[in-house]
Amino acid sequence: MKVANLVGQRFKERPADCVIDSHALMVRGGFMKYVGNGIYSEFPALRRVTAKIENIIRKEMDAIDGQEVLFPVVLPASLWEESGRYESVGNELVRFKDRSGSNHVLGMTHEEAAVHLVREYAQSYTKYPFMIYQIQRKFRDEARPRAGMIRVREFTMKDAYSFHTSQEDLDKYYEVCFQAYNRIFQKAGVPEVITVQSDSGMMGGSVSHEYMLLTPVGEDSIVICDECGYRSNMEAAENQVINNAGTAEELECIETPDCKTIEDVCAFLESDVETSCKAVVYQKNSDDKFVVAFVRGDYEVNETKLRNIVGEEIHTAVITDEDCLTAGYIGPYNFPEEAEFYLDVSLKGIASLVAGANKEGYHYKGLNLERDLESASYVDIAKVKEGGICPCCQKPSLAIKRGIEVGNIFQLGTKYTKSMDMQYTDENGKNNYPVMGCYGIGVGRLAASICEAHHDEYGPVWPISIAPWEVQLCCLRADDEETKKTADSLYNSLQNDGIEVIYDDRSVRPGEMFSDADLIGAPIRVIASPRNLKESAVEITTRDKSVKELVPVEKAAEFIKDLRLKLFAEIDSHVENYK
RNA sequence: CGGCGUGUGGCUCAGUUUGGCAGAGCGCUGCGUUCGGGACGCAGAAGCCGCAGGUUCAAAUCCUGUCACGCCGACCA
Numbered sequence: 020m021k022v023a024n025l026v027g028q029r030f031k032e033r034p035a036d037c038v039i040d041s042h043a044l045m046v047r048g049g050f051m052k053y054v055g056n057g058i059y060s061e062f063p064a065l066r067r068v069t070a071k072i073e074n075i076i077r078k079e080m081d082a083i084d085g086q087e088v089l090f091p092v093v094l095p096a097s098l099w100e101e102s103g104r105y106e107s108v109g110n111e112l113v114r115f116k117d118r119s120g121s122n123h124v125l126g127m128t129h130e131e132a133a134v135h136l137v138r139e140y141a142q143s144y145t146k147y148p149f150m151i152y153q154i155q156r157k158f159r160d161e162a163r164p165r166a167g168m169i170r171v172r173e174f175t176m177k178d179a180y181s182f183h184t185s186q187e188d189l190d191k192y193y194e195v196c197f198q199a200y201n202r203i204f205q206k207a208g209v210p211e212v213i214t215v216q217s218d219s220g221m222m223g224g225s226v227s228h229e230y231m232l233l234t235p236v237g238e239d240s241i242v243i244c245d246e247c248g249y250r251s252n253m254e255a256a257e258n259q260v261i262n263n264a265g266t267a268e269e270l271e272c273i274e275t276p277d278c279k280t281i282e283d284v285c286a287f288l289e290s291d292v293e294t295s296c297k298a299v300v301y302q303k304n305s306d307d308k309f310v311v312a313f314v315r316g317d318y319e320v321n322e323t324k325l326r327n328i329v330g331e332e333i334h335t336a337v338i339t340d341e342d343c344l345t346a347g348y349i350g351p352y353n354f355p356e357e358a359e360f361y362l363d364v365s366l367k368g369i370a371s372l373v374a375g376a377n378k379e380g381y382h383y384k385g386l387n388l389e390r391d392l393e394s395a396s397y398v399d400i401a402k403v404k405e406g407g408i409c410p411c412c413q414k415p416s417l418a419i420k421r422g423i424e425v426g427n428i429f430q431l432g433t434k435y436t437k438s439m440d441m442q443y444t445d446e447n448g449k450n451n452y453p454v455m456g457c458y459g460i461g462v463g464r465l466a467a468s469i470c471e472a473h474h475d476e477y478g479p480v481w482p483i484s485i486a487p488w489e490v491q492l493c494c495l496r497a498d499d500e501e502t503k504k505t506a507d508s509l510y511n512s513l514q515n516d517g518i519e520v521i522y523d524d525r526s527v528r529p530g531e532m533f534s535d536a537d538l539i540g541a542p543i544r545v546i547a548s549p550r551n552l553k554e555s556a557v558e559i560t561t562r563d564k565s566v567k568e569l570v571p572v573e574k575a576a577e578f579i580k581d582l583r584l585k586l587f588a589e590i591d592s593h594v595e596n597y598k
Numbered sequence: 599c600g601g602c603g604u605g606u607g608g609c610u611c612a613g614u615u616u617g618g619c620a621g622a623g624c625g626c627u628g629c630g631u632u633c634g635g636g637a638c639g640c641a642g643a644a645g646c647c648g649c650a651g652g653u654u655c656a657a658a659u660c661c662u663g664u665c666a667c668g669c670c671g672a673c674c675a
Contacts, residue, residue, distance in 0.1 A: 031624065031636060032610045036668055047609095056667070111674065128675050162599080162673050170674090178675090322672090335600090335672075427675075459675070477635095495634065530635040537635090548634065558634095 020488065022523040022535060025049070027062030029538045039236045041471035042167025044478050048538035057164025057172030061463075064539060067487040068466050069175060073154050075206045075484065076177045076460060079199045083192075085150045085179055090132040092156060096122030098131045101439045111159045125158040130435045130457060133180035138441040144184050147443065147453065148192060152179035154462065168467035169423060170238065179458040182436075184445065189430055189454045193226065196428055196458050200230060203460065204425070205594040208482020209469050212425060215241050215250040226430040230460075231422030232468045241422045242403050247412035254323040256403045256417075257410040260315070260365040265294060267370040268385035270352075275382045279347030281316040284382055288373055292316040296366055296374035296386070298349035301325065304332040309344055309358035313351050313374075315365035318401040325400045328361060350375030352386055362388065364397045423468045426460040479540035480562045483586040488521040490579060491541035493532050495548035497524045505572055506547040509557065512576045518583060537562075542586055543579060561586075 027049030037043035045051050050065035061069065077087065096114065099105035104112070105124070113125040126132065133151060140146065154177045161172050168174070181196070183189040197214070204212040209232060217229045229252060231241055242256040243249070278284040285292050295316035302309055310329055312320045326333055336344075343355035351374060354360055366372070372386040388395040407417040433452040436442070442450045470479045483489055490513060494506035503524065510522045521541060523532055529548075536544055546558040556569040559578060570578045 028608080028625085030609060035604090035610070038669075108675090109673080130675090159674085163669095163671090165669085429675080457675085498633090526633095528633055528635085528637065530633090530637080533635045535636090546634080550634065 020521050022521060022539075023525050025063060025521070027052075027064055029535050031534075037167065039166050039169070039471060040474055041169070041467050041479075044474055044538065045167060045467065045470055048478055048540070051168060057161055057170070059168060059171060059463075064487040065466065068481065068485050069462050071485045072207055072462050072465055073175075073177070076154065076203055076462070079203050079206075080150075080152050080177070080179060083150070083195050083199045085152045087153065088136065088151045089153050089155060090126060090129045090136070092126050092158070094124050094126050094132060096124055098135055099124055102131050102134075102435055103438055104131070111161060113158055113160050126155075127157055127159040128459075129153065129178055130180065130431070130455075131439065133457075134435050134439045134441050134455075137182065138439070141182060141441070141453065142443055144443055144445045148181060148183045148188055150179055150181040150192070152177060152458075166236065166238070166467075168463045169471075171463065174464065175462040177460045177462060181456040181458070182453045183456070184443065184451065184453060186432075186454055189456050193428065193430055193456055196456065197228065200426055200428060200458070200460070202594055204230060206484055206590060207465065207469060208484050208590055208593075209425075209465075209472055210593045211472060213241075213243075213250060213422075215252050215422075216255055217252045217427070228428050229424050230426035230428075232425050232472055233420055233422045234468070234471050235421050236471060237421035237423040239422050239424055241420050243418050243420055244409040244411060244414070244416050245418055246414045246416040247409060249409050249411035249417075253321060253402060253419075254327075258318075258321075258364065258399050258401050258403045259408040259410055259413075260318075260367070260401075261408065262293075262315075262365075262368040264368055265370045267387055267390070270386055270391055271384045272376050272378075272381055273384050274380055275348075276380050278382065284373060285316065288382070288384060290373050290384070294369055294372055296350060296372045298375060300336040300344060300346075300349065301329075301333040302336045303329070304334055309336060309342070311344070311349060311354075311358055311360040312363065312400050313360060313366060314363040314401045315369075318363065318365045318404065320363075320400055321402040325361065328398050328400060345375070345377055345379050348375040348377060348379060348381060350377055350383055350386070351388065352383055352391055353377050361400055362395060362397050363401045364399050365401050367397045423464065423471070425465045425468050426458075428458045429456065431455040431457050474540075475537075477534065477537035479538075481540045481542060482590060483542045483583065484590050486519075486542050487539065488541045489519040489583055490521070490543045490545060491536045491539060492520055492522045492545045493536055493547070494522070494524040495529050495532065495546060495550075497526050499549050502547055502549050502552055505552060505557070509545065509547065509572075509575055513579060516576065516580060518579065543582055545575065545579065 029049045030047055033043045034046050049062050051059045051061055054060055096105050112127055115123055117123055156173060157176050158173045164171050181192050212230050212232045214228045215231055217227050240253045242251045275284055275287055278287045281292060281295050281297050285295055296313050297316045299312045299320045300309060310333055312325055314320055343357040351360055366388060370387055374383050374386050376383050403417055405419050406415055408415050409417050432454055435455060436452040442452055445451055473480045492506060492510055494503060497503050510520055513520045540562055542562050544560045551558050556571050557575050559570050560567045
């Protein structure tokens with residue numbers, strides 16, 4: 020391939036709407052083009068990257084006995100009605116009518132299609148276990164696409180579904196899949212991907228893991244223990260708090276004019292924020308009934324945790340003067356009967372608290388929840404803090420990091436086989452529901468994440484296993500006959516050896532040629548120029564600048580081949596070293 | 599869905615306050631000089647100023663409406 024013919028323009032200026040580097044570089048490098056909100060086309064350079072990622076995935080899926088299939092993008096609503104998700108899933112699911120007026124959906128995930136495909140085939144226990152997977156486009160009408168290809172509405176995903184005749188068999192295969200996923204991310208050149216335990220969300224099921232690529236621009240917060248290796252997402256991380264009891268005091272109602280925030284109250288009463296009780300107010304979506312979460316003043320509420328405990332959807336409350344609650348002065352003592360409240364574990368064991376009095380302009384001092392409330396029970400509804408206590412090893416060593424979710428694996432159980440009535444006959448002639456697992460990887464998101472994790476200010480630094488081309492050959496001064504001849508012949512010889520080369524023989528200035536090469540991001544760069552040729556050599560470098568050598572022209576091809584193998588070997592060593 | 603912001607050549611943006619010929623740099627086309635980190639000269643092409651209505655002799659600029667997009671939050675297998 021010649022740069023001169025490569026479809027997709029590279030340019031100098033950072034597009035205004037790009038917030039993260041990978042987005043800006045992939046647009047500037049001619050990898051992708053914006054089409055609409057959360058919708059992008061891939062230029063040839065990116066398509067080559069995603070195709071390589073797909074092939075890495077395909078190989079690993081095949082190696083664990085996966086069989087590739089292809090489900091439709093458009094599915095009849097009836098299939099989603101069977102599982103109940105036609106009703107239960109929100110607006111992310113695009114619903115539409117065809118010309119005859121019957122309801123359809125755009126596939127945003129394919130559990131229904133998977134069950135539909137195999138429920139006649141797999142009626143006998145002898146067919147189990149098996150796994151099917153596809154690599155295909157999905158559409159999810161996300162509320163807020165962002166960060167380029169990291170969070171889009173239409174995207175390519177590898178989704179896999181396994182079917183088993185017992186939980187034990189699923190457990191076994193889940194572990195196999197867990198390892199296959201680790202190999203995929205190692206081979207894609209991102210050893211920084213880690214696994215965390217997670218909450219399974221709308222997919223249902225119990226055990227699940229997310230594969231997170233750690234980066235400060237990630238959308239998800241991850242809790243990591245540096246001491247024992249505990250890893251979890253924020254919702255699944257138990258918050259443990261050990262309070263110094265302090266000395267109990269008498270309960271006192273004090274006038275606190277214009278003290279509506281915890282900071283105001285603590286400053287006014289000269290008390291510590293760690294002995295204050297903060298109220299965060301929500302309302303139930305169903306009937307607008309108030310739900311108040313009380314946490315220690317220095318903690319934040321985790322809404323997902325609270326939602327799970329309340330057991331229904333909630334939203335941030337709007338409090339007006341007519342309501343039973345007095346904004347700014349809400350406390351658990353003398354709490355109005357019309358609302359309900361939850362006490363967070365961070366309040367447990369404090370002998371003397373400052374809290375609102377449920378009366379305009381007043382707070383309580385010396386509140387002791389165990390003593391003053393009829394029954395005080397505590398729940399875990401606060402976000403874990405940096406330096407918090409690890410629920411696993413009990414050391415105060417929790418760190419909070421950001422990450423991008425590039426894959427996930429779930430144990431689905433019988434949620435879909437039951438709702439869609441997929442059964443098999445076991446060796447005793449008895450009918451049973453198969454147990455399912457499902458396994459996803461976002462291909463485009465992984466490509467963008469790799470760019471985010473591996474780039475410098477000039478462009479992506481692609482790992483060789485997924486780079487659009489392995490070698491970029493730059494011919495400075497293509498008008499110089501000798502130089503052009505040398506570069507041409509090297510290009511031909513490398514291509515004959517099966518090496519992927521992108522060849523730049525345009526008559527542009529060196530600066531532009533180097534900038535373009537940086538933006539394309541091929542791991543090996545070869546520079547032919549009159550200057551190098553004076554020493555009968557070409558310059559060979561790596562994109563990450565770890566290698567930079569003048570190599571005699573006649574030895575260049577051999578050197579490049581060796582370097583290429585060395586770079587691949589480095590990736591393989593990640594796979595082997597991974598435990 | 600809430601808050602904030604932005605729509606002017608392919609890209610980055612000025613011009614809007616105070617209404618008066620549609621602008622710059624990059625990119626693109628041609629010619630020439632250059633050539634190891636986005637050079638320079640000359641000559642060009644390219645815009646219904648998001649859309650619709652209104653005010654005005656005159657609207658990119660003022661008014662009303664609307665659409666789109668972005669950021670923060672909510673939400674999210």
